[in-house]
Amino acid sequence: xxxxxxxxxxxxxxxxGRLESxxxxxxxxxxxxxxxxxxxxxxxKSDLKDLTIVSYGGCDxxxxxxxxxxxKLVFSFVSLDAIPLEAHFRRARSAGExxxxxxxxxxxxxxxxxAAQNLxxxxxxxxxxxxxMTYNPDIKTIKSPYSDDHYxxxxxxxxDVALCHVSEADQCGNSHIGGxxxxxxxxxxxxxxxxxxxxxxxxxxxxxxxDHKILRMPIExxxxxxxxxxxxxxxxxxxxxxxxxxxxxLKAYSSTAKEGWEGYVxxxxxxxxxxxxxxxxxxxxxxxxxAF
Amino acid sequence: MTEYSLAELCITAASxxxxxxxxxxxxxxxxxxxxxxxxxxxxxxxxxxxxxxxxYYLAAEPVHVGKRSVDYVVKKEGRIGYERVFTIxxxxxxxxxxxxxxxxxxxxxxxxxxxxxxxPKVTMLGVRGLPGNTVNNxxxxxxxxxxxxxxxxxxxxxxxxxxxxPTRYPNGKYPRGLDHRQIITNLCILDFExxxxxxxxxxxxxxxxxxxVQDNTGFDLVRPDNIxxxxxxxxxxxxIISKYDPNNMRSYIFKDNPPVRRAS
Numbered sequence: 001x002x003x004x005x006x007x008x009x010x011x012x013x014x015x016x017g018r019l020e021s022x023x024x025x026x027x028x029x030x031x032x033x034x035x036x037x038x039x040x041x042x043x044x045k046s047d048l049k050d051l052t053i054v055s056y057g058g059c060d061x062x063x064x065x066x067x068x069x070x071x072k073l074v075f076s077f078v079s080l081d082a083i084p085l086e087a088h089f090r091r092a093r094s095a096g097e098x099x100x101x102x103x104x105x106x107x108x109x110x111x112x113x114x115a116a117q118n119l120x121x122x123x124x125x126x127x128x129x130x131x132x133m134t135y136n137p138d139i140k141t142i143k144s145p146y147s148d149d150h151y152x153x154x155x156x157x158x159x160d161v162a163l164c165h166v167s168e169a170d171q172c173g174n175s176h177i178g179g180x181x182x183x184x185x186x187x188x189x190x191x192x193x194x195x196x197x198x199x200x201x202x203x204x205x206x207x208x209x210x211d212h213k214i215l216r217m218p219i220e221x222x223x224x225x226x227x228x229x230x231x232x233x234x235x236x237x238x239x240x241x242x243x244x245x246x247x248x249x250l251k252a253y254s255s256t257a258k259e260g261w262e263g264y265v266x267x268x269x270x271x272x273x274x275x276x277x278x279x280x281x282x283x284x285x286x287x288x289x290x291a292f
Numbered sequence: 293m294t295e296y297s298l299a300e301l302c303i304t305a306a307s308x309x310x311x312x313x314x315x316x317x318x319x320x321x322x323x324x325x326x327x328x329x330x331x332x333x334x335x336x337x338x339x340x341x342x343x344x345x346x347x348y349y350l351a352a353e354p355v356h357v358g359k360r361s362v363d364y365v366v367k368k369e370g371r372i373g374y375e376r377v378f379t380i381x382x383x384x385x386x387x388x389x390x391x392x393x394x395x396x397x398x399x400x401x402x403x404x405x406x407x408x409x410x411x412p413k414v415t416m417l418g419v420r421g422l423p424g425n426t427v428n429n430x431x432x433x434x435x436x437x438x439x440x441x442x443x444x445x446x447x448x449x450x451x452x453x454x455x456x457x458p459t460r461y462p463n464g465k466y467p468r469g470l471d472h473r474q475i476i477t478n479l480c481i482l483d484f485e486x487x488x489x490x491x492x493x494x495x496x497x498x499x500x501x502x503x504x505v506q507d508n509t510g511f512d513l514v515r516p517d518n519i520x521x522x523x524x525x526x527x528x529x530x531x532i533i534s535k536y537d538p539n540n541m542r543s544y545i546f547k548d549n550p551p552v553r554r555a556s
Contacts, residue, residue: 030374057418077418085417096411102404104423106378124382125467126424129454135409141462150462180348181373290347291360
């Protein structure tokens with residue numbers, strides 16, 4: 001069989017149908033940027049539960065928290081960037097609704113990179129001297145075999161599945177991230193048994209026969225089991241360079257943390273036509289890219 | 293004499309944290325005051341300082357704070373995505389100027405939560421990069437409200453950033469990169485130059501006494517025999533601040549944007 005007949009296209013509900021309760025799921029992107037939100041909304045609507053979520057967190061974590069999907073959260077922060085603190089996460093965390101593994105953001109990437117290389121751990125200095133070690137007694141330190149230094153032995157973060165949002169993909173699973181920072185999507189995919197991507201559009205493989213585009217293709221197709229075409233699938237987070245995050249929408253979403261989450265779900269998560277519901281394609285395209 | 297606000301005094305005083313820096317240090321500046329302080333340093337004595345645009349690019353010149361006009365374009369000189377930032381953090385040539393919620397006698401910082409860890413009374417951001425910053429990079433801090441809720445007794449609620457507390461390290465040995473520099477507050481400048489890195493009053497803002505600072509601090513401060521007054525901004529420094537803060541975001545650093553007190 002030639003690779004050119006590979007066809008990994010599927011729907012968002014097909015992808016979420018492949019997930020199981022109790023899984024450890026890594027979510028790409030960062031804060032309010034480049035999050036696979038169409039998949040998150042589909043998970044919110046599903047019967048899935050008891051998930052371990054691994055994320056440089058934004059409203060992906062907040063929505064899954066308020067939907068009661070999280071058993072354990074592996075995180076360094078949860079933030080909406082323009083809105084520094086994530087209201088849904090704060091409410092759920094302060095209510096003790098899930099277990100946490102709270103680690104430095106550099107430790108986090110090393111955990112993914114260890115899993116990506118079939119290593120038990122990778123060493124680092126980050127974490128020493130902090131309560132990261134107190135509250136994660138399973139994270140051990142190790143003496144260097146070469147000097148008297150002690151390091152944190154950051155354990156591999158093994159993922160069952162990684163979920164990411166990219167700009168373009170072909171039906172084989174090749175993909176291109178158009179936003180400036182590709183974040184750690186590559187390492188989520190490498191740490192996972194398999195990965196599913198949403199993309200702004202499906203393109204012909206020949207679209208990637210481009211020396212500039214190739215520099216922004218960190219995820220090779222063998223890492224990917226499924227691709228779903230979802231225009232504006234990262235909204236209300238950004239998908240550079242095409243649209244920024246939707247601050248008014250994020251503010252409205254944040255205001256439902258204490259009261260009104262069910263209303264947000266019925267109005268937006270369960271919307272028949274999400275893009276129209278949030279203001280239409282032209283509105284999303286006009287959202288400015290983040291600037292700080 | 294030139295008029296200046298408490299915010300402007302603190303910005304220019306804070307620029308001094310970079311005085312002994314390496315010529316091409318990567319400075320991470322979180323918030324209006326740290327940004328403007330870094331910009332003053334870059335424009336007056338540290339032209340090689342590297343900084344990001346806050347998103348992805350190395351900025352060839354300081355990026356305006358606050359809302360930018362639609363035609364404002366960041367001048368880029370390279371890229372500095374998060375993966376590269378983490379690599380620089382681990383290697384060490386970086387000065388992080390951050391705004392934690394609490395700090396304690398050891399210079400340990402909290403950005404995570406307050407209260408019972410399993411169900412915190414207040415959930416904040418999370419430890420973010422503080423564990424890595426503090427054991428690998430030079431670290432300075434800013435507190436807009438110098439009081440005992442921020443500069444706490446004992447230890448901070450959740451030690452997110454490491455400090456000079458030997459009981460927390462294997463064999464009691466500090467990591468090579470642990471290097472806390474200064475704490476800038478609305479009352480004074482503190483440093484870690486007491487014996488065994490104890491926190492010391494470095495300068496007092498005009499009209500502030502050591503007793504007032506100590507009364508608002510949850511731990512004992514080292515009191516040198518002579519404590520200088522925090523140096524006033526120069527006209528050149530004030531001009532740099534205005535240039536990069538055209539919308540006067542610095543007027544929001546402190547509540548009601550107070551003037552500097554008159555020296556008593």
